[in-house]
Amino acid sequence: MFRVGTNATANYLGTLFAGGIAFFAIPLYYWFLGAEAYGIVGLYLVFESLLLPLDMSLAGTMNRELSRISVSEDSSETSRGFVRSLEYPVIIVGLFFGLIIILASSFIADNWLKVQKISPESVSFALVLMGALITVRCPFLLYSSSLVGLQRQVLYNVLLVGNTTLKTGGSFIVLWKVSGTIEAFFLWQIAASCCETALARYALYKSLPRTEELESRPSWRKLLRLRQFSAGLGGIGVTALILTQMDKIVLSKILPLDLFGNYMLIWAISGIVLKCSAPLYTSFFPQLARITYSDDRSRLIAFYHSCCQIMAVIVVPVSITLILYSQSILGLASGNRAIADSSALAMSLLVVGNMCSALYQIPYALQLAYGWTSLNLMINSAAIVVLLPLLWLFATHFGIVGAATIWLLINGSYLLFGIPAMHRKILPAEKIVYYIQDLARPALPAILTAILLFFLMPKQENWVVLAASALFVLSASGITSLLAAGRVRSLAFDLFRHRDNIWKKLSESSYTDHR
Template sequence: MPVLRTNILANYAGQVWMALMGIVFIPVYIKLLGMEAFGLVGLMLSIQSLSMLFDLGMGGALNRELARRVHDSSATHTLGDLVRTFEWLVWPIALMIVVAVWLASGPLANHWLHPEDLSREVTAHAITIMGLAVALQWPSSFYANGLSGLERQPALNLINAGFATLRGAGVLAVLYWVSPTISAFMWWFAAVGACQTLVSAAALWRLLPTGAKSRAVFRSAELRAAGRFAGGLVAIMSLSVMLTQLDRIVISATLPLVELGYFSLAMSVAAGMGRMIQPMFNALYPRYSRLVSLGQQDLLTKLYHLSNQCLAVVVAAVAAILMVFGQDVIYLWTGDAATAAMLATPLSLLVAGTALNGLMNLPYALQLAHGWTRLTVSSNLVALLLGIPFCIWAVEHHGITGAASLWLVINLAFVAISIPLMHRRLLRGDLFSWYVRDLCPPMIAAATVALAAGWLLPSLPRNLHGILLLAIASSTTLLCAAMAAPQVRELVRQQLGRWVGLLP
């Protein structure tokens, strides 16, 4: 448990910092580049997500296998071969991404996007560099999965946080002193992405057990062994990417490019909340996998409910504050009252959907730990088939607000339907506990406190006083949510008892 606790804390520290680096400079980017060019940044994020389709399940398979083998002395010598085998696929795929985006740059600029201020030539050139930037950073997620499987989250987060800082803050120097253009922006992201991938690769190879690093070779048997599980991950990833990018694809095809910029701005805030979810998954998926492989069902059940309550506390608190104070947050961040008012409703919908999606993460980790992918594949496929016509209709009639509603509806259905189906097979009899004990108490407490704070503070001034009031409201909401969760409350009580015992 101490290692798990350290990994979770390291993940949260890293994700909080990366979230700050990802959003704090956005108003400056918009000021220097313009909202239309920032729409291309949103397109880059979509291409980055779409590029995960080419992962072919390798990252998730590597994570699971390293977690299962690293503590098995009879299997540690195979770890180097496992990594080397997947590497022979990773790098050619990265090259393929560059070529694919380059070939698509002209059609995207001339026939898909609707730029008004940027020329078609500038747009196409930016998309070409965008493809290089995505491809150079793409392999880093593979190596990050490896570090996560080894449960080396402190090292992983140090790397990610360092390069997030270099990427987010460093590009300002390029924009101010070299060239305030979208092309310069993309070139910087390409350079930082290449460095991040190389450093991540070196870290993974360095942290592998000594016996695994000597004479690592390609072994087709590793691909065959991982084939079925990786195939399920490919299907899940493909459908998930299409679901998460469906709204932006429809917006980019039907609305002006500037609307994609506004939607990307709202998504940046919601994605920042999503970073509060990922640390738990990254730390617990390898631990779930280990407990499943060892057959320790009682420990797995106990950890599952404790971790879900911890996640529910964080998700409920952050979501409640962003939904109640969303307009104030955007105004404090951008200083643009009109933009804040326009994005208040879309942001609330996106945050609610992201919160529900976050609550699905640990049940999903449990499914992957058991090697079960069929449920998620089926759920995503049904959601995509129903979501495409809904999204087209919603965007045509309600613009970006309609697009945001798709994310909420899909995840509401997942929580209501997929979780009961999962608990018919895994941890049977624990469904009621997941809904009533793990989720409801922190969610009700967070919603109550946040609404009360919103009533007491109808608007926040854009100054240090406003930031302080928001921080107090957020801290109070988080504390009340934590105290409402039974196992979290007991964990806090035990920790306080240990600290008090050390005092004179």
């Protein structure tokens, strides 16, 4: 049986632990390094996003193809040979991106960034280290995507937790006891990432089925067969890269580095929404691909709606809680009330944009399961043409609020245009069900409950009271959302009655009538 439950549980535990460490690391990095140096860390995140086209292409291709190979009757196709066919090209791409950043380091330090406290030489050296870090990180994308596609997601999350602990914990020790500089930070990140990549490669090749050496050799023919699908995913990745990073590129140019660091702080906090949705996408996408190959339409419809409702039940309560407590969270994370007051609106807009993106992930996964990449490519291209010219205008006049507004418009377009187009082609009779049963029914009660309780909660500055208040609002809105979503409610009730069969029922058509 497909291990949806085991994978989903492992993904959430891994994400919860790793995300919790990353979340608490944000204010500590900010305090250790200062706003300007933290802006350089934010710039690294922008550079790391250069790998987004490769990451999206690898994640989609490895999930889809390894799922297909696992049920294929063609003995000439092996998982090991497929992975080896991609390994060397991915390493070359990593070297290419790293070299570009290293060669451009002096120009960026001297002519692009508005540095006030850190010397240009230190910034330039930090950029060189960023290039080396990108090179090391690139092969890890292949190995981690392959582990996910092989359904070794428990192993993947064990590695995730261990590597996150090593990188984050080691960074604190280095900054505290050795050197509190940005150069020391990146040197440790490189060392930890080398261990991360090596462990992931070892785990992957131990997990691959053992086959004859001839069957395990790289095959360019296998790659050529996937060129259209992979090129489509790469195109989506390139356009997504432009859409997700253009605000940061523009703001890094027009804002002082310390203010840019503040923007990266609220961007990291608002990313909690995507951290909550990612484990579900990772767990459900391979099963969507398998059901698509089996051509069982009733089972596909049932599983699709169940996944969409689960996503809404988890994402919407988290999003509305972050919005309501945005000012308090920012004040706690930055230790600066002025930053919290000036950035709360921008953070709320970013959270809503991330919520729209998260709600679109299951429909997007279904498109990839069918091998359909052109829809997202068209939407992203249209958003670049329409919204990119507006970004500079909005960011120049309204600062981070203007940039966050553009981000909301980008992600809102997926729900407004992508959902109808996707259902029109793949599931034409299910569009209304999606909007009403999968989206409105879980979302509206959660939003109303959270707003009502927020205004009834005591308004105190004590962080313990604020944390308890936010947790109560989150829990209440989540329970309300769960009870309103028919499929998720049925799954939750069965969790207590038939615990061993719950995930098996999710992936079958048992819940077709529970809308």
